[in-house]
Amino acid sequence: MKNDKLASGPVGDMQRKRTRRNWLLSAPALVVLAAAASGPLLIVLVYSVLSAGEYGGVVWKFSTDAWFNVVFFRDIFDGTTTLADAHMKILWRSVRLSFMTTLITLTIGFPTAYVIATRPRETRSFWLFLITVPFWTNLLIRTFAILEVIRNEGLINIGLQMLGVIDKPIQMLYTDFAIMVGMTYVYLPLMVLPLYASMERLDFNLVEAAYDLYATRRKVLRRVIIPLVKPGIIAGSILVFIPSLGAFVTPRVLGGGKKMMLGNLIELQFGAGRNWPLGAALSVTLLALVMAALLIYVRSTQSHSGSVR
Amino acid sequence: MKMNVVFVTVAVIGLCFAGVVHSSELNLYNWGNYTSPDLIKKFEAQYDVNVTITDYDSNTTALAKVKAGGHGFDIVVPSANYVKVFIEEGLALEVRPDQMENFKHVAPQWRNPSFDPGRRYSVPWLWGTVGVAVDTDVYKGDINTASIVFDPPEELAGKINMAPEMGDVLGMALKYVGSEPCTTDKVALKKARDLLMAAKPKWVSMDYGLTEKMPRGDFSAALYWNGAVYRAGLAKPSIKFGYPREGYEIWMDNALVLKDAKNVETAKLFLNFIMDPENAALISTFARYANGISGSEAFMPDEMKTASAINIPDEFKDAGMFFPACSKEATEYYTAIWTELTK
Numbered sequence: 001m002k003n004d005k006l007a008s009g010p011v012g013d014m015q016r017k018r019t020r021r022n023w024l025l026s027a028p029a030l031v032v033l034a035a036a037a038s039g040p041l042l043i044v045l046v047y048s049v050l051s052a053g054e055y056g057g058v059v060w061k062f063s064t065d066a067w068f069n070v071v072f073f074r075d076i077f078d079g080t081t082t083l084a085d086a087h088m089k090i091l092w093r094s095v096r097l098s099f100m101t102t103l104i105t106l107t108i109g110f111p112t113a114y115v116i117a118t119r120p121r122e123t124r125s126f127w128l129f130l131i132t133v134p135f136w137t138n139l140l141i142r143t144f145a146i147l148e149v150i151r152n153e154g155l156i157n158i159g160l161q162m163l164g165v166i167d168k169p170i171q172m173l174y175t176d177f178a179i180m181v182g183m184t185y186v187y188l189p190l191m192v193l194p195l196y197a198s199m200e201r202l203d204f205n206l207v208e209a210a211y212d213l214y215a216t217r218r219k220v221l222r223r224v225i226i227p228l229v230k231p232g233i234i235a236g237s238i239l240v241f242i243p244s245l246g247a248f249v250t251p252r253v254l255g256g257g258k259k260m261m262l263g264n265l266i267e268l269q270f271g272a273g274r275n276w277p278l279g280a281a282l283s284v285t286l287l288a289l290v291m292a293a294l295l296i297y298v299r300s301t302q303s304h305s306g307s308v309r
Numbered sequence: 310m311k312m313n314v315v316f317v318t319v320a321v322i323g324l325c326f327a328g329v330v331h332s333s334e335l336n337l338y339n340w341g342n343y344t345s346p347d348l349i350k351k352f353e354a355q356y357d358v359n360v361t362i363t364d365y366d367s368n369t370t371a372l373a374k375v376k377a378g379g380h381g382f383d384i385v386v387p388s389a390n391y392v393k394v395f396i397e398e399g400l401a402l403e404v405r406p407d408q409m410e411n412f413k414h415v416a417p418q419w420r421n422p423s424f425d426p427g428r429r430y431s432v433p434w435l436w437g438t439v440g441v442a443v444d445t446d447v448y449k450g451d452i453n454t455a456s457i458v459f460d461p462p463e464e465l466a467g468k469i470n471m472a473p474e475m476g477d478v479l480g481m482a483l484k485y486v487g488s489e490p491c492t493t494d495k496v497a498l499k500k501a502r503d504l505l506m507a508a509k510p511k512w513v514s515m516d517y518g519l520t521e522k523m524p525r526g527d528f529s530a531a532l533y534w535n536g537a538v539y540r541a542g543l544a545k546p547s548i549k550f551g552y553p554r555e556g557y558e559i560w561m562d563n564a565l566v567l568k569d570a571k572n573v574e575t576a577k578l579f580l581n582f583i584m585d586p587e588n589a590a591l592i593s594t595f596a597r598y599a600n601g602i603s604g605s606e607a608f609m610p611d612e613m614k615t616a617s618a619i620n621i622p623d624e625f626k627d628a629g630m631f632f633p634a635c636s637k638e639a640t641e642y643y644t645a646i647w648t649e650l651t652k
Contacts, residue, residue, distance in 0.1 A: 052637070054637050055369075055394055055398070055634075056369055056372065056373050056376075057373065057376060073645075076495070076498070076641075076642050076645050076646075077495055077498070077499050085652070086648045086649050086652035087648075087652075089652045090648075090652050151525070152525075152526055152527055153525050153526050171513070173514075173527065174513050174514045174516075253516075256470075256513065256515060256516050257473045257514060257516050258509070258513075258514055258515050258651060259651060260648075260651045260652065264651075265648070268475075268644070268647065268648070269644075271367055271369050271370070272367070272369060272474070272475040272476065272643075272644070272647075273475070273640065273643075273644040274369065274637070274640055274644075275644060
C-alpha cells in the first residue's frame, strides 16, 4: 500500500507535467492558428451587421439591413417585399453547377484512380505525378487555356470545321456548359487524389475472392469496391463541391459574366455595389452552406465506420 | 549629452535638406497595364528616382485601399468622378498643379473641370469615351447609336459584348431612355431596367478583353472604351468605334498626390513631368488614349493623330458628358437592377 503510493505519485506527477509542458509548447502555434482562423471570420461577421458606408467600407452603426437583403428583396419600383428571387436564382445556379461538377469529376475521376491504383507499384507514382502536373500552372492560366480550346475560333470548332462535321462554329464559350467544362478540368485532380488514396489501400484479394464466389463485375464494383473506397469518394466530392460553390474566376472568364454565381455576387457588393455589409452577409451565407456540406460529410463517414463495425 | 545635441542637429538639418530636395523614391498607384514603361524610365533617369508601380483594377479598389491607410503610395490616378471623392474625403493633397511650370500645356477645355475646379489637385493622365464597337463586316448600318447594343439589328443579335461595368452600362441605358446617369427617378430607372432586360438575351457576354476577343470573332459588337476598340481596329480594320448620339460617356483619369504621401516633392515633380507634351505623348502611345495636353499629338504615332476613335468628330462632341459618382441611393438602385440583370 505504502509502496504503491510511492510508486504512483511521482509517475503521475511526471505525466501531468509532461502534458502541461506539451500544451505550453504548442500554445503559441495554437493561438496563432485560432486567431488566424477566427479573426478574419469575426470581422466578416461583424461587418454583416453594420451599415454600408457612402463609398464602400462600413459605418459603425448596427443594422440588420444586410441580412434582410440576403433573403428578401424590396422592389425598388413598387416597394413590395418579396423573397430575393435574384439571390435565390444565383444561389441555386451555384449549387446546381457545383453538384454537376462533382458528379462529372467523380465519373471521370473514379476510373482514373482505379487505373492508377491497379498499375504496378513502381509506375504508380509516375501516373500520380502526371495528375498533379496541372497544379503547377496558375488557375487563371488553366482557365484561359480552356477558353482557347472552346472559343468560336478555338481548337474544337476549327477542327470540326476542317473535318466538315459542322459548317458554323458551335457557341460553347459563355454558356453553362463552358463553366462546367472549366470547373471539371480545374477540380478533377482534387477528386482523383483522395480516390486514389483510398483505392491504393484497397485489398484486391477481396475483389478476387468476390469473383471466386461468382460475383459479376457489376456486383464486385457495387458491393465490394465502392463500399471500401467510400471515404475517398466522399472526401473527393467535398473537395470539389466546396471550392466550386465559391468559384469566381472560372464563371467569370468562361461564363462571360452574363450570369453570376455566388462568388461574383459577393464581389459585386464589395466592388461597384459599395455595399460591404451585404457582401459580408452573403459570405457568411456561403460559409454556412459549406459547413452544412461538411456536416453531411461527417455524418456519412460516421455511419460508414459504424457499418464496418 | 553634447554628442546627442550634435546628432540631433545633424538629423534635423538632414530632414530639412530632404524636404527641399526630392527623395529618391516614388510609389505610383495606377490602373493595370496603363503606365508607359518608357515614361517611367525617362523620369527615373532625369531625376535619379526609383519608381515603384502598383496596379489596381477599379476606382473603388483604389479608394478603399487608400482610405484604409498605411498603403505607402504617393500618387493615385482615379477617374474624374472619383477625383471629386478623393478631394471631398480629404485624401488628396492640394499641390496646386495650376501653378506648376508645365501647366501652360494643359488644353483649355481641361483647365477648369467640374471635378477639380481650377486644377488645384489633379493633372490630366488620359481621357476617352465609352461608345459602341461594331465589326462593319457583319453590320453595315449606322453605328453612331446605342441601339446597336440596346435594341440590336438582326445581324448583331447574339454577338454583343457589354463592358461588365455597372456604372457605364446603366448610365448609358439611362441616357438612352432620355434620363441622366445617377438619377433616382423611378420612372426612368424602370425604363432603363426594362430596356436592359429586353436586350440581355441578345448579348453573348459581359466581359473584358475586347482588344483580343473582338478581332478573333468571339463577338461582333460591344459597348466598350474607345482606346481598346481602336487597338482592336488595328488588328482587324473592319472594327469601328461609334459615338452614340443619344449620349455617351466621357471619362478622364487624373493623377493626384495623396495627403499621406511620403515623397511629396518627387510626386510634384512627376505631375509637372507628365504635363510636358513629349511625356504625355508617351502615355498615350502606350495606352492608346488621348491625354489632354496640347501639342502632344506631334509626338504620337501618325495613325493615332487622325483616328476618329480617339479624336471625337465635331458632330458628336455635344453628345458626350462626364458621368458623376452616384449617390448611395442611386447606387442601391443601380445594384438592384444590375443584380436582376445578371442573376
